[in-house]
Amino acid sequence: MSARARAAVFVVVVAVVVVSVGSFVLTQAATHGERFSAPPDLPTTPLADVADGPRLVFRHTGVDDHYGLVAVVPLDDPGGPRAFTDVACDRVAASAGPAPVVSCLRAERGLVPRFDQVLLDAAWGETEQHPLRGIPSRTRLSPDGSLVSSTSFVSGHSYLQAGFSTVTEIHEVGGESLGNLERFDLVVDGSTTTARDRNIWGVTFMDDDTFYATAATGGRTYLVRGDLGARTLTAVRENAECPSLSPGGGQVAYKVAGAGGRPDSHWTIGVLDLATGTERLLTGQRATIDDQVEWLDDDTLLYGLPRSDEAGVTDVWSLDVDPDAEPRLLVADAWSPAVVRP
C-alpha cells in the first residue's frame, strides 16, 4: 500500500471510530437522562409518618429521579409506601441512640471524585463530615450511637503503585478519631503479627469498647475481636468476613468463602453462636452474598443483592437464621439496609 493510500485508510478509521463512539456516548447520555428523570413508580409517604417507630433506613435504587437517595419504611410494613429524604448515600447506617444518628458514606462525582463520610441528626441535617481516602464500602454505628466506623478502599492506578488496600477508621460521634485500625496490634494464634500486608474492614460494634471486624493478612481472612482501650485486634476464627452482631449480642453473622464445596469466589452466610462457638451455614440461600448483613431481629438477617438483569439496581432480602431457610424479598429497589429500634 502506498503512503497516500495508508493515510486515506487512517482517515477513514478515525472517522468511523469518532462517529460510532460519539453516537454511542450521545445515545447513552440521552437514555440516562430519560430513565432517571421520572418520579418513583411506587407509593410514597411523608418522612414525619415514619420518623419515630421501628424503621428500616436504606438507599433507594429504583431507576427514577430519586435514585441513590436515602429512604425510610416502617418495620411493620417494609414493602409499603416509602418516605424519601433528600440525602444521597452509597452506604448508610443508623442508630436510634439516645438521639438518632445516621452515618452516610458517599461518592461525589467530578473531575476528581471525592468520597466523604457524613453524620446526620434526627432532622437529616449534617453534623459532621470526614473525608474518605477511597471508595465507600462499609459503615456501622455502635448500639448507643456514640461510635461510628467507616471502611473505604483505595486503589493505586499506576503500574508500580502499592496496589489495593482498605482503610477502616473508628470515630467518636461528635469527637475524635480513634485512628486507622491497621495500626492496631493484630494478634493471630496468640502472637502479634508483624506482616504489613494487612487489610481491615467491616466493623460491627458490641459496645463502646468491643467490636468485631475482618482482618486479612498472608492471604487469609480472620474474624477479629477488637479492643479500643488496648488497641488490639485478636483473631477468633478463620474465613469469616464482614461480621455483623445480632441485636442481643449473642451471635455474629458473616460471609464464608467457598463453603459446602462451592468455589472460593462464592460467599455463604455463616452464623456463629459466641457462647458455644458453633457455626451454622445458611446454605438454603444459594446466591453469593457480598454485603455486610444486618439483623432484622435475633432470628432474621437482611442483606442487599444486585439484580442480575439490571445494572445498578438492588433488592433487600430477608433470611431466617436456619440452614434450610430460603430468602424472601423484603424491600425492592433497595440497598444497605439499617434497622432502627427506638
Add this chain to the structure above:
Amino acid sequence: MAPVVVTLGVVSLLTDISSESVAAVLPLYLTAVVGLSPAAYGVVDGLYQGVSALVRVAGGWAADRGGHPKWVAFAGYGISCAARFALLVSSGLATVATVVAVDRVGKGIRTAPRDAMISAASAPEDLGHAFGVHRALDTTGAVLGPLIAFALLWWIPDGYTVVLAVSAGSAVLGLALLGLLVDEPRPASASARPATSATPEPFRWRTLANPRLRRLLLVTGGLGLLTVGDGFVYLALLDRGEFAAHWFPLLYVGTNVAYLALAVPLGRLADRVGRARVVVLGHAALVGGYACAAVPLPGAPATIAALVLLGTFYAATDGVLAALAGRLVPDSMRASGIASAQTTVAVARMLSSALFGLLWFALGPGVALVAVGAVLAVALPVALLTLRGLDDVGERCAA
C-alpha cells in the same frame, strides 16, 4: 527529531488514554456495578501489577529475532486493544481478571520493540531528547485518561460502558496509527550512525552478557531495590495530615504533570552530560522526594516539592535508561537489551515495594523513608563510579 518518534509518542498517548481511563474507573465499576468486595478486587489488582514485566523480555527477543519490531509492537498493542473490547462484554470477577491480565501481556510485549524503534530512528547524540519527547506524550495520555473517564461519569453517572467504549475507540486509533502510518525502521537510518557494523550481527544471548550492559543492569537493579513505590510516598504525605484525603488521587496526577514537563529538558541534558550520569543523579531527586515526605516540613510547599521531585526522578530515569541500554548492545540486539534493563528495574522495584512494606510497618512511614533515602544517598556515588565510562560508548561509536 525523526517524525516516527512523535508518531510513536501519539500512539502511546492514545493507548495510555485508553488504559488509564479504564484503570481509573475499574475499582468503582467492579464495586458499584459488578458488586465485588474489596478482597475480591485485590486479586484483580495483583494481576494488573505482575504480568507485564515477565513478557517484556519475550517481546524484546521476538523483535530482535524476527527483525520486525514494528509488528511485534503492533501485536502487543493489538492484544491490549482486543482486551478493551472484551471488557465491554465481560462481567464477573473471573472474566474481568482474565481480560486485565491479557491487557498487561500486551503492554509487556510492545514496550521494548517500540523503544528499540525510537532508538533506531534517532541520531546517537539526540537519543535522550527523542525518548524525552516520547515519554512526555505517553505521560500526557496517562494524565488525560483518568480525567476523561471521570468527566464522562460526571456527565453520565452510570456511564461505565461509555468509558469502556471511549477507551476501546482510543485503543483502535492508536493501533491504526501504528499499523498504517509508522514505517518499520530500515537499515538506511544507520546513515546517522556510520560507525556501526555494516552486516548485522546475528542474535546471540551471549551478546546480552557483555560487561557494559551487565554493569548497567547491576547498578539499575541495585538502585531499583532502593526505589519504593510512589504509593508509599503519597501515604506518608497523607499521614502527616497536611491536606484532606480528597486530594489523594491528585498526587498521582501531580507527579505525572511534573514528569511530562521535565521529560524533554532532562532528556536533552542527558544527551549533553551523559545518560548514565543523569539516570544515577535522577535517584538523587528520589532521595529528595523521600525527604520531603518524611521530614515534617510545613504545608503545601513540601507536598508539591515531593511531587515535583518524584516527577523529576521519572523524567531522568525512564526514557533515559531505554536510550542508554539500547546503545550498549549491537543493533540486532537492541530490543532485548532495552527489555532486559526495563525488566531488571521493574522486578527490583516490585521486590523493593514488598520489602519496604515490612520496614514501613516496623519503623513507621517517616523513619522508614529516611532509612531507605539514606542508603540510596550512600549508594549514588558508588553507582556513579561503577557506571563511569559507560557514557563514552555512544560518542565513540558516533565519532
